[in-house]
Amino acid sequence: MSVKLVKGLGVAVGMAGIWSLVSAATVNVDVTEEHQVIRGFGGMVHNQWQGGGGLSEADAKLAFGTGDGQIGLNTLRIPVYASSNDFNKEVQAAKYAKAVAGDDFILYATPWTSPYAGANQHMSSSNYQKYVDHLNDFTAYMKNQGVPLYAISISNEPDWCGEWACWSADEIYDFTKRYADQMRKNGTKVISTESFRYAKNLYDKVLSDANALKNWDILGAHFYASEASTGDDFFKYSLADQKNVERWMTEHYTESQGSGNDWRVVRNTGDQANQNKKDTVRAMDVAYDIHRGLAVGNFSQYTWWYIRRCYGLIMEKDFGNKLSIPTGDIGKVSKRGYVMSQFARFIRPGAVRVGATLKPEANVFASAYKSAGGDSVIVVLLNRDFKNSKSITVKVPGVSKLESFHMYTTSETKNAKDEGFVDVKNGAVTITMESGTTNKDCIVTLVGEIGDVVKTPREPFGGKAVDLPGKIEAENFDVPGSGRENKTYSDADSDNHSCTDEGKEAECTDYREGTGVDIYKKATGYIVGHNQADEWLEYTVNVKEAGEYTMTASVATGNSDPGFTLSVDGKVVAEIPVSGTSWDDFKGVTAKVELPAGEHILRLTVTTSWFDIDYLKFEKPCDDCNTGIASARLNMPTEAENFRIFDMNGGYLGMVRATGAQELRSNAARVVKRGGSYIAKSASGTTLRLQVTK
Ligand SMILES: [Ca+2]
Ligand SMILES: [Ca+2]
Numbered sequence: 133m134s135v136k137l138v139k140g141l142g143v144a145v146g147m148a149g150i151w152s153l154v155s156a157a158t159v160n161v162d163v164t165e166e167h168q169v170i171r172g173f174g175g176m177v178h179n180q181w182q183g184g185g186g187l188s189e190a191d192a193k194l195a196f197g198t199g200d201g202q203i204g205l206n207t208l209r210i211p212v213y214a215s216s217n218d219f220n221k222e223v224q225a226a227k228y229a230k231a232v233a234g235d236d237f238i239l240y241a242t243p244w245t246s247p248y249a250g251a252n253q254h255m256s257s258s259n260y261q262k263y264v265d266h267l268n269d270f271t272a273y274m275k276n277q278g279v280p281l282y283a284i285s286i287s288n289e290p291d292w293c294g295e296w297a298c299w300s301a302d303e304i305y306d307f308t309k310r311y312a313d314q315m316r317k318n319g320t321k322v323i324s325t326e327s328f329r330y331a332k333n334l335y336d337k338v339l340s341d342a343n344a345l346k347n348w349d350i351l352g353a354h355f356y357a358s359e360a361s362t363g364d365d366f367f368k369y370s371l372a373d374q375k376n377v378e379r380w381m382t383e384h385y386t387e388s389q390g391s392g393n394d395w396r397v398v399r400n401t402g403d404q405a406n407q408n409k410k411d412t413v414r415a416m417d418v419a420y421d422i423h424r425g426l427a428v429g430n431f432s433q434y435t436w437w438y439i440r441r442c443y444g445l446i447m448e449k450d451f452g453n454k455l456s457i458p459t460g461d462i463g464k465v466s467k468r469g470y471v472m473s474q475f476a477r478f479i480r481p482g483a484v485r486v487g488a489t490l491k492p493e494a495n496v497f498a499s500a501y502k503s504a505g506g507d508s509v510i511v512v513l514l515n516r517d518f519k520n521s522k523s524i525t526v527k528v529p530g531v532s533k534l535e536s537f538h539m540y541t542t543s544e545t546k547n548a549k550d551e552g553f554v555d556v557k558n559g560a561v562t563i564t565m566e567s568g569t570t571n572k573d574c575i576v577t578l579v580g581e582i583g584d585v586v587k588t589p590r591e592p593f594g595g596k597a598v599d600l601p602g603k604i605e606a607e608n609f610d611v612p613g614s615g616r617e618n619k620t621y622s623d624a625d626s627d628n629h630s631c632t633d634e635g636k637e638a639e640c641t642d643y644r645e646g647t648g649v650d651i652y653k654k655a656t657g658y659i660v661g662h663n664q665a666d667e668w669l670e671y672t673v674n675v676k677e678a679g680e681y682t683m684t685a686s687v688a689t690g691n692s693d694p695g696f697t698l699s700v701d702g703k704v705v706a707e708i709p710v711s712g713t714s715w716d717d718f719k720g721v722t723a724k725v726e727l728p729a730g731e732h733i734l735r736l737t738v739t740t741s742w743f744d745i746d747y748l749k750f751e752k753p754c755d756d757c758n759t760g761i762a763s764a765r766l767n768m769p770t771e772a773e774n775f776r777i778f779d780m781n782g783g784y785l786g787m788v789r790a791t792g793a794q795e796l797r798s799n800a801a802r803v804v805k806r807g808g809s810y811i812a813k814s815a816s817g818t819t820l821r822l823q824v825t826k
């Protein structure tokens with residue numbers, strides 16, 4: 133790595149030679165693989181609850197500025213009060229924020245309760261019209277004040293019943309379908325109700341009805357049912373992906389008992405329920421939360437809770453008097469604020485998330501973005517391993533003009549520190565993430581200017597479609613190109629487990645290096661192993677003749693009941709259960725598969741985890757047999773194999789070795805007494821019907 137203090141002036145660092153010997157995990161960035169548009173990053177002001185100290189003019193400069201030492205927010209969330217007498221409470225804060233954020237400014241509002249709610253905060257549907265009128269009074273009011281709302285939500289946390297508004301899934305659906313469209317009256321977009329725990333069942337019904345869904349512009353959700361140890365599934369919502377719904381994370385704080393300035397501190401975090409609870413407070417949890425919202429959950433917006441708070445983005449005293457916040461820290465950007473700035477200052481509104489290796493190695497996470505104009509690429513790297521610094525190679529193939537990355541780091545000792553420029557050579561750079569501090573965990577942002585982007589198409593492996601009938605080696609999936617439409621596989625992680633798992637060294641291979649597909653070298657050839665649910669591989673095939681084929685997959689498993697499906701051009705043609713008792717015992721499982729003629733994309737999708745696969749063989753069944761026994765004429769073995777020869781009653785006659793059907797027929801003639809039909813069974817499980825002449 134070389135570090136440039138001034139762009140264009142390289143200052144080589146002496147350790148470059150050593151680093152080149154270390155194999156660094158790789159983040160492959162594909163700027164042609166476009167995901168969601170980013171609307172920005174924000175925070176909350178609620179002056180009634182913050183005692184009027186929600187956001188001063190000085191706070192607004194720190195929070196909404198994009199320069200050194202500023203956070204880079206563009207979005208402000210404010211409450212819709214139940215009483216119109218309180219409508220004025222955040223006008224000044226909104227004006228301060230807008231003055232700094234300029235054209236990027238987004239203001240949105242959330243009602244905590246309805247003035248027409250009855251017992252238990254439930255609102256009768258007979259009050260829905262009055263409620264809409266109340267919300268529209270607020271959007272009209274803010275517009276008249278010169279700070280119009282970009283969006284307004286139907287309700288805060290419909291599932292936090294009793295304290296504030298309470299809505300069932302059916303009520304949300306009914307209100308959305310019949311009333312939500314009216315909320316656009318003053319040019320305002322509509323945000324759904326915002327579940328505190330991102331409960332998908334509170335959105336499913338609306339998402340499943342196009343006439344209701346058209347009345348939501350944005351799906352809002354809070355992340356309170358998650359923490360750093362929560363699995364990725366919490367952030368995912370496949371129905372929202374399918375419907376291409378824009379998602380905003382409208383409220384979260386990772387933790388509220390530690391200080392916003394804690395980097396990584398074990399402290400008493402007991403809340404009302406558990407005063408003595410000790411926990412690790414980590415500023416990097418904020419980075420991980422944002423990363424998963426954007427890169428795992430496809431969210432377009434991330435809004436922290438209070439901007440100014442003792443656990444917030446700008447430091448405040450602790451109104452609960454548990455933390456002693458140094459007076460000199462108050463009013464300054466916190467560690468959490470600097471962590472958020474690593475995203476917010478550089479991924480500006482209108483940017484598009486693009487393809488990147490999300491987990492290059494354990495505890496390291498990456499995401500990448502293209503600026504609104506397409507003239508720069510932004511890569512955000514997280515190291516959550518506080519004990520070890522990481523060497524990470526970032527590759528951005530297919531772009532011109534990318535000569536360097538401007539690098540910024542927030543760590544225990546750095547606050548969005550401008551580290552100067554790192555040179556990009558042949559589309560790649562290797563960086564070391566924090567070697568100097570006690571705690572090595574950190575967040576690094578790389579910003580590089582790019583020129584034209586070259587898009588590469590996908591290709592069949594070896595440059596030619598696999599002819600069917602024939603054999604598809606599982607490891608010979610198509611070569612991926614760039615862009616989502618040119619992906620040819622999906623693997624859960626970028627490790628090749630044959631090389632990274634202990635005890636597998638003898639099976640390690642770089643046969644499909646860089647793909648992350650887990651390929652093992654066995655005595656009989658390459659196989660694809662470590663197959664987990666939802667992974668897939670695609671093959672370009674050329675089917676000679678439409679019709680039914682006998683598919684034989686050579687598989688092994690030591691797990692119970694894994695399985696996969698085969699699909700052709702997106703349509704499932706077979707569901708195949710796999711059974712077995714040993715990882716070393718590859719045997720054939722068969723299925724009848726209907727294939728259309730011509731060139732098609734065949735996809736193998738793992739539906740249940742853990743089996744190994746060597747190849748898929750497609751044979752045309754013979755016209756007159758009914759046992760799945762294929763005709764040797766149409767099914768030419770291409771490698772030397774041993775065959776046991778049986779008469780049509782199953783009587784064993786002898787063993788021959790042959791390559792190809794012709795040799796099999798002539799060799800079989802040596803062990804049979806007279807001409808006629810015989811059965812040949814190979815060691816690998818192939819069964820053929822033979823016509824032998826003698
Ligand atoms: Ca893998
Ligand atoms: Ca895998």
Ligand SMILES: [Ca+2]
Nearest residue numbers: 605606658746
């Ligand atoms: Ca194979």
